[in-house]
Amino acid sequence: MRELIGSVLLYLGALTAAEGGPLHEAVKSGDLTAIAAALDAGADIEEQDKGATPLFLAIRSGHPEAVELLIERGAGVNNQSAMGLPLTGAVLTNSVDLMRLLLAHGADPNAAARGERMLHFAVANGCLDCVKVLVEAGADVNAIWVRGDPARLPGIITPYHLAKHDDHADIAAYLLEHGVTISKPEPISAKLATGDPAKGKAFFAPNCSSCHVTRAQDIPTRAPNLWNVVGRDKASTKFSGYSQTLSAWEGSWTYEDLNIFLAGPTLTTPGVNMDVRGAPDEADRLDVIAYLRTLADTPVPLP
Ligand code: HEC
Numbered sequence: 001m002r003e004l005i006g007s008v009l010l011y012l013g014a015l016t017a018a019e020g021g022p023l024h025e026a027v028k029s030g031d032l033t034a035i036a037a038a039l040d041a042g043a044d045i046e047e048q049d050k051g052a053t054p055l056f057l058a059i060r061s062g063h064p065e066a067v068e069l070l071i072e073r074g075a076g077v078n079n080q081s082a083m084g085l086p087l088t089g090a091v092l093t094n095s096v097d098l099m100r101l102l103l104a105h106g107a108d109p110n111a112a113a114r115g116e117r118m119l120h121f122a123v124a125n126g127c128l129d130c131v132k133v134l135v136e137a138g139a140d141v142n143a144i145w146v147r148g149d150p151a152r153l154p155g156i157i158t159p160y161h162l163a164k165h166d167d168h169a170d171i172a173a174y175l176l177e178h179g180v181t182i183s184k185p186e187p188i189s190a191k192l193a194t195g196d197p198a199k200g201k202a203f204f205a206p207n208c209s210s211c212h213v214t215r216a217q218d219i220p221t222r223a224p225n226l227w228n229v230v231g232r233d234k235a236s237t238k239f240s241g242y243s244q245t246l247s248a249w250e251g252s253w254t255y256e257d258l259n260i261f262l263a264g265p266t267l268t269t270p271g272v273n274m275d276v277r278g279a280p281d282e283a284d285r286l287d288v289i290a291y292l293r294t295l296a297d298t299p300v301p302l303p
Helices: 002-019 021-029 032-040 054-060 064-072 086-092 096-104 118-124 128-136 159-165 169-177 189-194 197-207 244-248 255-262 282-293
Strands: 145-147 155-157
Touching (some): 032 064, 054 086, 086 118, 197 282
8 A cells, every 4th residue: 555655656746747737737738727727726827847937838839828818817928938038939930929919918029049139030030920020019120149259250140131141032121121220331541541551460360360361372261362352353252152242242342342341241231241240440440451452462552
């Protein structure tokens, strides 16, 4: 008898540990009566089971009525569980209706997971309807996601850059109509003579040389060879990784076009394959352009 009770208890213990309690079970099956009963019996509405709150679980299981009931009973729409925010669950599964529901109940359209906004997720998924729902709810179309280690040349990624880069033309057009700003630096022609090639070389080493080679005979790997870059046609060297965006930019590399591109490639020229910060500071840009000018047998005269 004792043995029997022992094994029954063990069995119940295993059951609750594995299933995470009656509330999570009820949410998974979308059983509204059982959810209400579990809450009435005192279940914690924010309790996490395998990293998921009941609300997160309801979203992932695709039960809008359970989502509504949980919110009504006090579940926090912006509460982060180990699995993420409730809205992340809806955005990652392209669940437009659930996104609408959460946003209508106060979910933050600008929420981020490790710096990546909901809008970036929606763009990366190629979900135009998701993008629209977020933008209509107030998502910032110019939000910058610093992708990667901030200390090691991270990507500077806006939703519009991502849409262009990943060939989501419909999303790119929609974003452009809804407030995307394209940066453009002040012209620098008059100041070019103040650029210092030695300082530019020192700036180039940590910020550019991990991708770009600069001697005529060097074979390019991650990025085009920059020997002779001033005055040559854009995207015209033997390099297989040019973007459509750069290839579509007509003309040769003038000092002013280098100024625009290097001020922040993804911000001035969204869609390019060089997604690092570049040289956003004008003084650095003048120096690095002065250095690029020296990468030629006969440097292009200053204007
Ligand atoms: C993470 C790698 C990476 C880093 C770092 C990087 N670039 Fe680039 N760069 C690229 C890639 C890739 C392209 C091709 C872009 C495209 O086709 O959209 C490119 C293109 C260019 C071009 C146009 C070349 C052509 O043939 O048209 C110039 C000029 C340039 N980079 C200068 C720089 C300078 C100056 C720096 C430092 C401030 C720098 N890059 C840092 C990867 C990088």
